[in-house]
Amino acid sequence: MILDRTRPLFIRLLLLVVLVLVPPVAWIAHQATGEFSRGLIPEMDKKAEAIGRDLEQSIERAVGYGIPLDQLQGMDQFFAPVLAANPEIRYLAVTDRAGKVLFIEGAERSVLEAVYGGADFAAGTEHSRKLALGGFIDLAQPLAIKGARIGHIHVGMDQDYVGGRLQEILVDLAVVTLGALLVAVEILLFVVTFNITGPMRVVGTVMERVRRGDFSCSAGVTSDDEVGRFVHGFNGAIRLADQLFRRLEAYIDEVKAAHFDAGVVEKVKDIESRVRFLFRFARNGRPEIVNEHQATDIRLPLFLFVFAEEISRSFMPLYIRDLYAPIPGLTPELAMGLPIALFMLVIALASPSASLLANRLGARRVFLIGLVPATIGFVMSALAVTIYDLIAWRAATALGYAFITMACQGYIAQVSQQQTRTQGLGVYVGAVLTASVCGTGIGGVLAERVGFRVTFLVAGALTVITAVLIWRLLDSTQPQAEGPSPRKRDFLRLLRNWRFSALVAFAAIPAKMALTGFLFFLVPLTLSQNPSLDLGDVARMMMAYPVSVVLLSPLVARFADRVGWRVGLVAAGGLLGGAGLVLPAFWDEPVLAVQAAILLLGVSHGLSASPQLAMIPDLCWTECRAIGQTNVLAFLRLAERIGSFAGPLLAAALIPLYGHQGAIVALGWLVLGMAAVFALLSFAYHAGPHIETEWGE
């Protein structure tokens, strides 16, 4: 099962973009960090000096009121907030004229006593001075009352701080570069497929028909570039053959009408019928225009839209927390889980009708219709006042999301024949996952630099760009009337297939529960409690999920195709994901444990996602035959959204009971338990009659 036909092209373009973009970015980054560190050190000095002066004034004021320097009170509480607000400052100290340490906060007294006590220091200066002290830079400023020096205030800066800051900026830069790379590749891929490979495929189709003697068509490419000119010439050649035939036909008609020799007429008629048998020409002289749609046409718009949605991934719960207002009858945590849960619910409820609509109105129109609520949702989310209207705007976005994803799936289904449908679905999954990687990472960096609200506006702008792309570039496909949609009873029959029900209940639902409850909801909330992590860090940690799914999915798909051990992969994936969530209970490093859990969840879904889908034809082949494989898959998607909806609410309900960390673990036990049930059931999967019958055919 090849997931994505454009994959080889994608990888080649990615390599190209990496070669072109990464060296200059790296060079600029290198230069910039040099500048930055040169610029940062004097800035830090200035800041330390300003802080020192501030403290100096307060102390001098107190001493000026007659409090002896060594009897200043509450110096620890006086220094503590300054240290807390300035991470680059490691300690603050006051020494007397002899260099004796009177007060110190943030470092060991004895360490500094030795240095200050030196004769050199006691000699005293009337100006501030800097000295290196192991890992610290000590800035000493004199304290004076009426011109008489009474001691020094010391501000100790952390030398590692600059390095840490630089590293942070470099990591941010790397994330943005990665995002930019992927965006560039998506755009290149679009340009190449839209302008070159697409037209070439059309030419190929026409050529194939010509090879079979069919001159009735011409390639519908109208661009005014090399490709367009080539296609124009190619079409000209076909037209010429077509005209030549018409002239021949006219001549034959003339001969048939004018010749008296019946034998000749017979011969000519024979030739005519031979020609007509071997070749086909346009009936009325007007050629049939061949236009070929392909799944990749919709890839860039889909990518941009999902990008826009994923931008808020790393901070959505935090934004909700900012807007929190009590909702009667709900605990604060549940209220905070509500926008995410309802988002999922609206998608689930709107998807079936969106899918029907996409079949009826065509993908292009439904995509454009969906962009309206989505854009409004993003822009108004940026302007939201309370949690109430945020819920409304998120619901609008969810409605758009349902329309757009269904439109894309419908488009792909229409343009790809049955055989290439899996490949087409690969295009879909590829675009969604790449967008997820970019959106999560870039969204985190953006939100950290410009704030939540502006980031939402960026998402709104992206959807507008998407709309323009769709409007200008995508031809409307002919809406195809699909077979009558299956009735509810058919779906109930599907649920009676215990293998399918078990897959839904114990594999698909817990997987989604872990995704929305843990990754979308608990991770941002839990990590934001750690003051050493900023939004960018949280987003980077969350990126581990889509990155591992992206990397693992195609490999697993190939592996599963070869080995055929799909149930096992799904079971193993589920257990791994659940085990990851339980990890924080056994690991003292909470941040590392959460990171590992995110990574394992990615591995888990990478392992189980494509085998889960690939299992369906084997698992319920009778149902697939009765209601169509597409419908069975759609039903699976719909059913697993129960998990998407329940995830945030469940997680929210667990927070008051066990705390944030504990809620992750509790959710983990639940997911692990369900995965274990599936693993046990999976042993029975092969024993049933279904698969044997399938293989018997």
Added chain:
Amino acid sequence: MRRLVTLILAACALALSGPAGAAEPGAKPFRIYMALWRGWEDAAQGFKDYFANQGIPVELIIRDAGQDKAKLKDFVAEAKALKVDLVFTWGTTVSEEMLGRFDSADPARHITDIPAVFAVVSQPVGGVVPSLSSSERNITGTLYLVPMETQVNLIQSYRPVKRLGMVYNPLERNSQVAAEQLDGIGKATGFEVVALPVDVAEGKPKPASIALKVAEIKAARVDFLYIPPDTFLNINRDILTQAALDHAIPTFAAAENPVVTSKAMFGGVYRYYTVGQLTAYKAEQILVRKIAPKDIPIDAPKRLSVLINMPVVRQIGLFPPMKLMGLAEIIDRTEAKENKP
């Protein structure tokens, strides 16, 4: 003369208000009847200055009872006769006598139809109003006492206290309430309260007994002496604070006078001037914004003033923590003289 000042003030305000005044031809200044208890002081000044600063034309009719309860009846009659727009009452006695208690206001004896604002009332709840959220009648006002919890926190932030002393006048309800509250907080947070009433003779508290009580407090080895917002102790503040200073007992005052004009070491108060301004703001809401007084909650200024009396601190040698120093208004009269020759 006073009349002239108010007229000039009103004229200035009119000029300042410019187009607003022009849009309302012949806008008359609001007539406010100010009933005071012991003369013109900071709260009254803050009240007056607010209108000047906001450019609201007012005509102030100022009456001072001079601590004579008998005069207040005439004030009520005069305010009614003058048909003023608003009445301002200063202090618990003036407010309760002129506005009536919340459950027994009498249109014949009290001001009921004219809207009123009160200031410097120690315990308005259960007195002039039933609750702070609404007076449920035609008055509103401001608080001037810092909540007892805040005061205790302030003392604790200076030095942790195990035993807190207090001298009070048993005839004043304010002081009794303060003693009870202090005792309650002490029991809840773990410190002991030694509250001693001054001696009473012939229905009057004896100033001579103050020093004796302070000595008793000293013998009880208290960490701090709490000075309640007590009229008797306010008048005799020099005796009280000097006695404490003689025994080197650090003192905390709930009102500004003992710190600012006497020898209490430290205090946490809402300045009278700020209280006056807040009261004027409420008057503005009634007169200009036309909000019903019962819809205006009764509250205290946002900003707490921490006062530290530096000469006393130096004499006792109990230095304030740096954080408090940064927040406090330092009172250092000797230094002020040095700085401003």
